[in-house]
Amino acid sequence: MAKIAFILLCHKDPEAIVQQAERLTAAGDYIAIHFDASAKQDHYRTIRNALADNPNVAFAVKRIKCGWGEWSLVQATLYAVQAAVDTFPRATHFYMLSGDCQPIKTADYIHDYLDNNDCDFIESFDYFDSDWIKTGMKEERLIYRHFFNERTQKWRFYTSFNLQKRFGLTREIPHDVQIQIGSQWWCLRRQTIEAVLEFTHERKDVMRFFRTTWIPDETFFQTIVRHLIPEKDIRTRTLTFLMFTDYGMPLTFYNDHYDLLLSQDYLFARKISPEAKELKERLGKLYAEHDVEFQISAEGPSLFTFLTGRGRIGRRFASRFWETESTLGRDRELMIIVCKKWHVAKRLLEMVRQETNIPTVAYLFNEESTPLPDLGGIQATLGKRTRHRRALMRMLFDYYDTNRLVMCLDPSSLDLLHDFFGDRSMTRLLEIQCDFSDEYLVGHAARIGLAGPQTPRETLERLLPTIQQDMVLEADRIRDANFANHVRLRQSGTPESHIAAVQAFLSETSEVSQKIAETDHLFAD
Known part of the structure; x- marks a missing residue:
């Protein structure tokens, strides 16, 4: 021994x-x-x-x-x-x-x-x-x-x-x-x-x-x-x-x-x-x-970063002058879907692509693997995309030769929302508010590295209220921002309210909006 x-x-x-x-x-x-x-x-x-x-x-x-x-x-x-x-x-x-x-x-x-x-x-x-x-x-x-x-x-x-x-x-x-x-x-x-x-x-x-x-x-x-x-x-x-x-x-x-x-x-x-x-x-x-x-879970470093980060809401650095002074274009319309459950937003985004001629891009500022065209390297990493956000979006508008574009963002990306709504282009926001079960929150904690397969149940029970409150806080911050052209699609809402939200967001016909709003298994986990 x-x-x-x-x-x-x-x-x-x-x-x-x-x-x-x-x-x-x-x-x-x-x-x-x-x-x-x-x-x-x-x-x-x-x-x-x-x-x-x-x-x-x-x-x-x-x-x-x-x-x-x-x-x-x-x-x-x-x-x-x-x-x-x-x-x-x-x-x-x-x-x-x-x-x-x-x-x-x-x-x-x-x-x-x-x-x-x-x-x-x-x-x-x-x-x-x-x-x-x-x-x-x-x-x-x-x-x-x-x-x-x-x-x-x-x-x-x-x-x-x-x-x-x-x-x-x-x-x-x-x-x-x-x-x-x-x-x-x-x-x-x-x-x-x-x-x-x-x-x-x-x-x-x-x-x-x-x-x-x-x-x-x-x-x-x-x-x-x-x-x-x-x-x-x-x-x-x-x-x-x-x-x-x-x-x-x-x-x-x-x-x-x-x-x-x-x-x-x-x-x-x-x-x-x-x-x-x-x-x-x-x-x-x-x-x-x-x-x-x-029970070894080894979530310490990621959990520390998550919990200490709750007290650091706000932008850490000022915007670069070439970002604040640039614009996507006055005649362009950027439509942003915000949803914590990425798979829900992606299902809706796919239906938008199928039922309209509007180009769509998923979580390009949150997910490194989001498929993007070659734009000279500016799209290579999340860091580059975020630093040159407006330049990247202008290039996507030009690439698709369109004046309308739909993209997805995580609710935590409030600084990006503020930046895009501060642009001289027309910006619209569809906020999808989902219900979160304890099982989903546990899976979410695992996906972002806050928990592992061996994390004790007692630790999870202490952690879940913090994660839940974090999601509520993100939604409150978006609401408090008072963005113009902001509509909400709630999972608990009626089919009629879903159709109305999609129609207000996309400015499409009621028939097209109904097909999109009735996407099969939209909220399934």
């Missing part, structure tokens, strides 16, 4: 560190601790005294002061790893943790998982070809030498960097090493850790290089492991669940995140709030339990 040596880097909250060490070692595993030398000395003594009689606890022989973005974080990790290798010869795996991490599965589950997956878990993406670094320095992290801490010695950091840049004082990356990047929260097998330690003694040139790179905790182990271990033995992922906000800060978990954390396909999670005492207590009890079955 797997025996884990946890590598713990920490700098505060000694009581929590003691509890974490006692909990992890109670399951028969080990822990090696590096407590930041810049932290309070009495805090370190508290930890040492509390864990002195625990044979499954080791401490880094040397403590150093650690700083964000510095080599010191890697060096502290190596000190703790060496202590674990020397002290715990039976350890089969080495798992990197911080003081903010907590297990979100039982010890039995974690051991079985590692037994069933004989590989190393570490994010390691190509440094230059991947988009892991979104903004800021990239190549500059490597080709220049970074001697100072960017946060505590900002002037020295940037003065040194700018001088090297001005005088071209670059350096070569070790020729036989392909730099990788990824999360620092890894889990490596013993033979891998021993190979890494041997590498650090043999390749002094590589060690000198990494000592003056910037943020080496995101590149050192990631690069060395990929250099030493065959690709087939590496899983490019972390076993620690973490998410980031829009501002690039780690998301903090609180007491009410318990069910969410348990359903994720990870073994640990960070960052757990220091104030989330109830969450820590529940996770601690869970870790020691046996015969627990977990």
Whole structure:
């Protein structure tokens, strides 16, 4: 069975560190601790005294002061790893943790998982070809030498960097090493850790290089492991669940995140709030339990994006001047069908195409796969279509050689509706209001990634009212916009009201409107 040596880097909250060490070692595993030398000395003594009689606890022989973005974080990790290798010869795996991490599965589950997956878990993406670094320095992290801490010695950091840049004082990356990047929260097998330690003694040139790179905790182990271990033995992922906000800060978990954390396909999670005492207590009890079955749904990131997005209604950026100043044409008529159930709108759209000579296009701003003619590349992606919305619609009018066009939009696309109704062309809106059963809402949650086949029913029951309210809110926002030429076709309405709505929308004869409104199985799911 797997025996884990946890590598713990920490700098505060000694009581929590003691509890974490006692909990992890109670399951028969080990822990090696590096407590930041810049932290309070009495805090370190508290930890040492509390864990002195625990044979499954080791401490880094040397403590150093650690700083964000510095080599010191890697060096502290190596000190703790060496202590674990020397002290715990039976350890089969080495798992990197911080003081903010907590297990979100039982010890039995974690051991079985590692037994069933004989590989190393570490994010390691190509440094230059991947988009892991979104903004800021990239190549500059490597080709220049970074001697100072960017946060505590900002002037020295940037003065040194700018001088090297001005005088071209670059350096070569070790020729036989392909730099990788990824999360620092890894889990490596013993033979891998021993190979890494041997590498650090043999390749002094590589060690000198990494000592003056910037943020080496995101590149050192990631690069060395990929250099030493065959690709087939590496899983490019972390076993620690973490998410980031829009501002690039780690998301903090609180007491009410318990069910969410348990359903994720990870073994640990960070960052757990220091104030989330109830969450820590529940996770601690869970870790020691046996015969627990977990329903893995892994909807955490998409659910977080969905829920936080409810508070960000409105347009984030102003329209480009070439969009606001352009027009579809005064003589043109754009007819928009808005419906949350896309299959309903597409059925009606197909009947419009069959019964009239009006060209139709489905959800071109919501669905990448919508069939479109080649318009010189402007139609290639949703991003391009949305950025150049009016230019795209003008080109479609020209392509079909028509002054009338019908298209579909999702109700969430309120900014597009505002833009098209602000145009000097004639714009009409048919809003199809459907009934939503719980079964449909569950399917909708699955389609947009908020739930999976294994999502617990309790989670769905909490989620469905939010999704339902979201749909109601979208309809209310459309109503509050007071668009001209806006008609509604309600599923619960009478056949006569359906015909009247279609006729007002299309300005067709009552006979044609009746055929369209009576589309077979229009509202069937």
